[in-house]
Amino acid sequence: MRTPPRSLVAAAILLAFAVVLSPILAALFGTGLQAREVAAAFDGIAGPLGGSANSALASALVALILGVPFALLVERSRAGLRRVSWTLGLLVLMMPPYIVSEAAVVLLGPAGKIARPAATLLGFGPRSTDPIAVARFTIPGFVYSWPAVGVVMGGCLFPVVALAVASAYRRTDHRVFESARLAQGMRGVYRIGACVLVPPALGAALLVFALTLTEFAVPQLLRVRTVGEAAYERIQEGDVAVAAALSLPLVPVVVAAGALGAFILMRSRVASLAGLEGEVPKFTGQRLGRMGHLAAGLATLLAITPALILPCVSLGWLAATARMSQSAMRGRHKLLRTSGILNSFRGAWELAHDDAIRTVLLAAIAATLATLFAIALARLASRVGWGPLLGVLGAGVAVPAPIVGLGLITLWNRGAGAAVYQSSAIVLLAWLARFFPVAVFLAQGALARVPQELENAAALAGRGPVERFVAVVLPNAAPGLVAAWLAIYVLSATEYGATVLISPPGKPLLAPSVMNFMRRGQDPEIAACQILLLGVIALPLALIALALVLRSRIGPVAKGSS
Amino acid sequence: MARRAPIVVGSIAVLVLVLTVAIFQAGCSSSPEPADPARPTVVLYSVTDRETSQELIDRFEDETGIRVEAKFDTEAAKAVGLVQAIRQEKANPRCDVLWGGGSFFHAMLADDGCLAPAPADLIKAHGTAPQDTQGRWLGFAAAYRVLIVNTDVFGPQTRPRSYRDLTDPRYKGHVGIANPLFGGMAAHVAALFQVLGPERARRWLSDLKANDCALCGGMADVTKRVASGELWFGITSTIDAHVAVDDGKPVAIVFPDQEPGEIGCMEGFSSVALVAGGPHPKEAERFLRFLMSTKTEEILAAGPAQTVGLLPESVARDVRPPWIPSQIQVMDVDWAGAAKIYPESTKAIKEILLGR
Numbered sequence: 001m002r003t004p005p006r007s008l009v010a011a012a013i014l015l016a017f018a019v020v021l022s023p024i025l026a027a028l029f030g031t032g033l034q035a036r037e038v039a040a041a042f043d044g045i046a047g048p049l050g051g052s053a054n055s056a057l058a059s060a061l062v063a064l065i066l067g068v069p070f071a072l073l074v075e076r077s078r079a080g081l082r083r084v085s086w087t088l089g090l091l092v093l094m095m096p097p098y099i100v101s102e103a104a105v106v107l108l109g110p111a112g113k114i115a116r117p118a119a120t121l122l123g124f125g126p127r128s129t130d131p132i133a134v135a136r137f138t139i140p141g142f143v144y145s146w147p148a149v150g151v152v153m154g155g156c157l158f159p160v161v162a163l164a165v166a167s168a169y170r171r172t173d174h175r176v177f178e179s180a181r182l183a184q185g186m187r188g189v190y191r192i193g194a195c196v197l198v199p200p201a202l203g204a205a206l207l208v209f210a211l212t213l214t215e216f217a218v219p220q221l222l223r224v225r226t227v228g229e230a231a232y233e234r235i236q237e238g239d240v241a242v243a244a245a246l247s248l249p250l251v252p253v254v255v256a257a258g259a260l261g262a263f264i265l266m267r268s269r270v271a272s273l274a275g276l277e278g279e280v281p282k283f284t285g286q287r288l289g290r291m292g293h294l295a296a297g298l299a300t301l302l303a304i305t306p307a308l309i310l311p312c313v314s315l316g317w318l319a320a321t322a323r324m325s326q327s328a329m330r331g332r333h334k335l336l337r338t339s340g341i342l343n344s345f346r347g348a349w350e351l352a353h354d355d356a357i358r359t360v361l362l363a364a365i366a367a368t369l370a371t372l373f374a375i376a377l378a379r380l381a382s383r384v385g386w387g388p389l390l391g392v393l394g395a396g397v398a399v400p401a402p403i404v405g406l407g408l409i410t411l412w413n414r415g416a417g418a419a420v421y422q423s424s425a426i427v428l429l430a431w432l433a434r435f436f437p438v439a440v441f442l443a444q445g446a447l448a449r450v451p452q453e454l455e456n457a458a459a460l461a462g463r464g465p466v467e468r469f470v471a472v473v474l475p476n477a478a479p480g481l482v483a484a485w486l487a488i489y490v491l492s493a494t495e496y497g498a499t500v501l502i503s504p505p506g507k508p509l510l511a512p513s514v515m516n517f518m519r520r521g522q523d524p525e526i527a528a529c530q531i532l533l534l535g536v537i538a539l540p541l542a543l544i545a546l547a548l549v550l551r552s553r554i555g556p557v558a559k560g561s562s
Numbered sequence: 563m564a565r566r567a568p569i570v571v572g573s574i575a576v577l578v579l580v581l582t583v584a585i586f587q588a589g590c591s592s593s594p595e596p597a598d599p600a601r602p603t604v605v606l607y608s609v610t611d612r613e614t615s616q617e618l619i620d621r622f623e624d625e626t627g628i629r630v631e632a633k634f635d636t637e638a639a640k641a642v643g644l645v646q647a648i649r650q651e652k653a654n655p656r657c658d659v660l661w662g663g664g665s666f667f668h669a670m671l672a673d674d675g676c677l678a679p680a681p682a683d684l685i686k687a688h689g690t691a692p693q694d695t696q697g698r699w700l701g702f703a704a705a706y707r708v709l710i711v712n713t714d715v716f717g718p719q720t721r722p723r724s725y726r727d728l729t730d731p732r733y734k735g736h737v738g739i740a741n742p743l744f745g746g747m748a749a750h751v752a753a754l755f756q757v758l759g760p761e762r763a764r765r766w767l768s769d770l771k772a773n774d775c776a777l778c779g780g781m782a783d784v785t786k787r788v789a790s791g792e793l794w795f796g797i798t799s800t801i802d803a804h805v806a807v808d809d810g811k812p813v814a815i816v817f818p819d820q821e822p823g824e825i826g827c828m829e830g831f832s833s834v835a836l837v838a839g840g841p842h843p844k845e846a847e848r849f850l851r852f853l854m855s856t857k858t859e860e861i862l863a864a865g866p867a868q869t870v871g872l873l874p875e876s877v878a879r880d881v882r883p884p885w886i887p888s889q890i891q892v893m894d895v896d897w898a899g900a901a902k903i904y905p906e907s908t909k910a911i912k913e914i915l916l917g918r
Contacts, residue, residue, distance in 0.1 A: 406650050
């Protein structure tokens with residue numbers, strides 16, 4: 001097979017770097033960077049840096065603890081349970097972390113709806129029956145700590161790890177396990193399993209680590225000081241350049257993590273030969289029995305508890321116990337404080353359906369562009385051996401969202417660029433700047449698992465590069481690429497920090513709208529708005545799931561598929 | 563391989579379907595008045611909640627035929643959002659009117675040359691209502707910084723009455739304020755530095771630290787934590803506090819420091835300003851005149867923000883929600899001075915409260 005011209009690959013990589021890094025460069029150098037001010041800003045940064053790093057580390061660990069058992073147990077369970085578990089697992093990705101952290105405080109905080117009764121039940125409650133003493137009883141605030149930020153973010157992002165592990169597991173020739181078992185017993189199976197599954201798990205955990213580093217809303221609500229907060233302080237003071245500089249210490253960490261992840265994925269072709277001979281027998285040494293299915297169910301329950309069950313319980317509780325009050329509003333936007341669940345949903349839809357449709361459209365476009373470009377970039381770079389270089393794109397993940405927004409304003413609100421700035425294209429640019437590295441990472445993983453031997457065989461059969469890509473690479477990498485599309489879609493649709501700054505006037509998007517209403521508390525209408533947001537975000541996933549179900553009912557079923 | 567081809571085809575089909583539906587729906591927006599390129603327009607950056615401002619925007623559109631293209635901020639964005647966007651757009655302004663965010667941040671923007679003076683007759687008509695000395699921002703619709711108190715924890719006679727009570731060791735670990743590095747609480751601390759003097763203000767911060775005061779995610783967050791019983795009391799805004807009272811939460815509102823000789827309750831207000839070099843100056847002026855009216859203050863007083871009228875005619879007619887007392891002793895703040903002292907107050911917050 002011919003390798004593509006290096007100049008073409010270099011141009012594609014440069015374009016990707018421009019998309020991802022231009023906002024922070026504009027923020028650094030377009031707004032007057034003063035070395036002395038930057039040096040002063042770094043005084044006392046150790047504490048926030050520690051808060052960011054600890055939270056991110058805990059988040060990656062939680063994602064591993066939840067994601068790996070989930071993937072391994074669910075992948076080996078019955079088809080029905082597997083579908084339900086994966087649907088629930090992917091729903092977790094749709095849950096905005098700020099809603100999850102609010103739920104953690106409401107249920108598990110010092111006066112939590114679960115924490116306080118549980119503590120009383122365990123005998124830690126007040127000794128007195130005086131109502132004031134009872135009201136004053138609170139438990140220690142575990143939720144206000146960096147481990148809690150780790151649990152929230154890890155709970156929200158565990159599907160990233162689960163998808164990576166499951167994808168590697170599916171692509172593995174299970175005869176390898178059988179051989180290892182025959183040769184060395186279960187010890188051999190574990191050793192082979194570690195070789196096959198640890199690299200993608202670690203790569204995905206590094207991605208979770210990077211995504212948590214720059215999160216602002218969750219640490220703010222859980223009262224953990226982070227670098228993101230320090231950057232926000234400087235932005236409020238008008239020092240955008242210094243704020244951008246404050247995020248620079250995160251860049252080498254994220255770049256190292258991204259490059260390592262990319263390198264690990266490049267090496268994860270091991271034992272990925274299942275596609276060579278079509279369907280192969282599953283490894284039969286450890287077929288799940290009843291206890292195994294129970295364990296898969298429990299793993300699912302455990303994994304979705306932090307970021308799906310707790311928020312749903314919290315929203316439901318608050319909506320059910322809220323007292324309705326009469327609306328003081330008139331006019332088109334009168335939904336807040338009407339009455340009844342149905343009215344709440346009707347009102348939420350009337351208020352925000354334009355925002356919702358706009359959000360779906362733009363997020364779908366962003367996800368499509370990011371996935372297509374990521375596929376092209378990952379394929380070109382891997383063909384010339386420059387794959388790990390793409391890890392440097394991870395620097396984009398280290399840039400706080402407002403810096404991206406303000407940098408884009410500096411960059412595009414001038415001359416001919418103003419046409420872009422005043423259109424919805426600026427929103428796409430912001431989302432691509434923030435999440436394109438994620439698309440590249442996932443696309444690299446998906447493409448790396450396509451056996452090179454298949455392509456070589458197709459080339460020997462006289463297939464051209466496009467034909468090989470469509471007939472061999474795309475079908476084999478499809479699950480990973482669909483996951484990449486969904487990840488970018490969800491991240492874009494729920495993105496808030498940059499969107500609120502650069503969305504064109506008169507064209508609001510759903511995430512900022514929901515955040516705007518959340519200020520008013522948690523009455524049924526606001527819960528309805530949040531559910532609407534989740535529903536809109538989940539729409540493509542639901543459609544894809546429906547298509548898969550219909551396919552299995554209507555279409556021909558391949559031998560051995562379940 | 564045969565198993566996966568349908569996944570690819572199915573995914574592409576779903577994608578096409580979603581995009582088609584979305585584009586079709588976007589084209590058939592159900593907004594009552596579709597965009598007309600020839601229609602006059604004003605661009606509004608609203609730091610005021612959408613729930614509060616949307617009705618006035620709708621009324622203005624109905625009355626004048628001018629379309630309002632609004633961009634909304636949220637409490638979570640603090641002053642990091644639209645105020646900073648205006649700064650960033652200074653060379654090529656896109657916004658005509660900035661509404662909300664408080665005079666503190668308006669004063670900063672005015673110092674940066676981002677705001678233009680209001681028409682002279684409007685400044686004159688503003689009377690004694692709060693305003694910039696050069697008329698670059700006008701204040702109206704007051705909201706107060708109050709203590710929100712959990713009524714399960716405090717009986718009517720034992721409720722805290724002053725900002726100083728936040729430092730009372732009896733309440734250690736059970737008091738809260740919004741993170742003072744951001745938004746309204748940053749302005750509040752700067753105002754305390756200006757009114758009390760730096761030494762007393764620094765001591766107050768030091769006592770807050772000693773009392774394990776919780777630094778919450780915003781004033782709405784303080785309100786929610788007090789309503790849940792996690793905190794016993796804290797500083798919040800009347801805008802947030804009355805929502806909790808309306809919802810039947812076990813909370814009461816205390817206007818602090820009302821005894822003779824005390825500093826009084828801090829009066830915040832909504833500020834509105836014309837952006838210098840904005841693209842639609844005539845329409846912006848009409849919108850400013852629309853907002854600076856007693857009718858607007860009456861709507862705001864009856865609406866979700868529950869604010870008190872500050873314009874001369876509103877004061878004469880006592881435009882206020884019935885639950886807000888008419889004789890409130892307010893803190894005497896020089897907002898331009900507070901904006902100047904802001905770097906010092908922020909430094910003190912970091913050193914004392916955050917230990918940096």
